Amino acid sequence: MKKIAVDAMGGDHAPQALVEGVNQAIQEFKDIEVILYGDETKIKQYLTATERVSIVHTDEKINSDDEPTRAIRRKKQASMVLAAHAVKNGEADAMLSAGNTGALLASGYFIVGRIKVIDRPGLMSTLPTLDGKGYDMLDLGANAENTPTHLHQYAIMGAYYAENVRGIKRPRIGLLNNGTEESKGDPLRKETYQLLAADSALNFVGNVEARDLMDGVADVIVTDGFTGNAVLKTMEGTALGLFKQLKRVLSGGGLKAKIGAFLLKNDLRGLKKTLDYSDVGGAVLFGLQAPVVKTHGSSDAKAVYSTIRQIRTMLETDVIRKSVVELSELEEEK
Amino acid sequence: MKKIAVDAMGGDHAPQALVEGVNQAIQEFKDIEVILYGDETKIKQYLTATERVSIVHTDEKINSDDEPTRAIRRKKQASMVLAAHAVKNGEADAMLSAGNTGALLASGYFIVGRIKVIDRPGLMSTLPTLDGKGYDMLDLGANAENTPTHLHQYAIMGAYYAENVRGIKRPRIGLLNNGTEESKGDPLRKETYQLLAADSALNFVGNVEARDLMDGVADVIVTDGFTGNAVLKTMEGTALGLFKQLKRVLSGGGLKAKIGAFLLKNDLRGLKKTLDYSDVGGAVLFGLQAPVVKTHGSSDAKAVYSTIRQIRTMLETDVIRKSVVELSELEEEK
16 A cells, blocks of 8 residues: 555645545555544545544645745645654655755655755756657755756666656656757766766767757656756746737737637647646655655645655655665766 | 948848838938848848948858857948947948847947946847837846846836937836745845835836736836846747737637638737737847847838838937936945
8 A cells, every 4th residue: 555645735626626636536546555644624525535544643834935945944734744743654645745945855855855865856847849758857946056967867766757747768867958969068967968968777868958958859858856846847937928029919819819719729729638747646756765756836636646656656766765875876886 | 420330141032122122211211221141142132222221242251040149249341240340340330130139238348338337238128018008127137147236227228219219208127036026036126126226316106017018017117138138038928829820710710710810810920919019110239339230030111111210210319328327326335
């Protein structure tokens, strides 16, 4: 039985979206057990699952504007903090939250704890490509600075994830850079390039450019947390901006445009959906003792369900322990 | 009379797009003179302007896949190289090219020459916002690494450009960062934040996130060349990906979708247009003795015309000399 601790109080639609996602997951997967942390009365309003689910009541929660490290220190009874402690104490195998990302990262580092061989855990998501296959990218912003060794570790963790959780044989690893030639980039990129090229266990395909990400140039993209964060937020901002503009064009046009927009309603919704990556789960804080997964603050029940499915696969394939073994061997070689 | 040297042989549609853009500009602006560098026979096929325009013939040109520095050293008679020398020798006041960006940067550094007080020239473009006003961002990739002093210089140059060329009073300067709080970012961001906040001549509005760029959070955004390059390429890739997907949705749908798409044809073309920033000109390599401007490789005549208009405004407002004065004073204060 896989035990998953769920912070029921984080995110824009808590606890409803969280609880409804759990209902669906409990029904679908007979090998999981869920512990919900949060306001018992509110949780019970939505909870229909009756087996393999329990509630640990607490009144305290971390808000989206709380200062992360201070919040997890002071709010010792917050739903997110209790869920993290459950993982630390072995009462749960993994945790999920839709709440304050910074506080979740801090809970991961300071409560769940990092794997000894990993210097700096990195945030990883599966992002959309036009062919629907997607790619895993890390670090998406857990760190403001990274070294070549960190990026090498991300490549190994990303490869394990892509292979074990997403079922991609010999995943292609790309290094995000400002050009595709080997000589490109700053010292961080140049040194990382050499480390990745020298690691024969990796299927390193060289430098890739941000322009080509949606075309699926690689299965795993490694970058430092500052750049990863900027790239992810640029994608979000550009996509959102284009959708706003599209909406304006459709509603601001004449009668012809209005009829056209009406006829296309479902297809345009489909467009938004193909680019919506909530379906592939949440962002994994990789490098911790156990899976700690962040689903988007605006997640609905379906996104929560998908994230539980993702966590279940991570536990089933034992991806964390496997990458730890690989990384420890790397450490010994040094 | 403002003299502009145009590399007629660079870009996907050379020399036609370049020459046709020049025809239009010569007709529109009576105070400019253009020198076209390239294949005289080919240029003459498209040249209709008869006054204030001359051709300097050369058979040599730099290709898009040439290694930049080597190309400008070996191809001494290339159209781009000759145009740069014309600026250096005072035969022209500014230059324009749609060719190899790296080679143009190298021509700028090594032939036109940088301004003494500027350590590292930066590439700047005006990028689109949803309200149509746009913002100037630099460095977009002239450098792989930058220091806080470079970023401070970019803020000053960007502010001068926004105020003088785009007519924005007290332009708001934002620092691209991984969060909006003052404490965010790596050491480069933290130190730059302090420099910008301490410079009372700047209207510094603090840190901005990549997610908010299209919403117009600032008039000038400063960042290092590596991040700027990644952000710009992510925007291009995301926008292009969404348009591909939109096209697929529209053509792949049923009869209803096809009729809808037909009715919306003009409006959707309008959407693409609002996001097309060729209208505001090209990318300026800022920090050189004279305006060196890169227009996109795929530029059409209209984009070339817009870039010439932009160069004319830069010369008219004397933006480079003005920012040099400001920067020299800054240097003296140290």
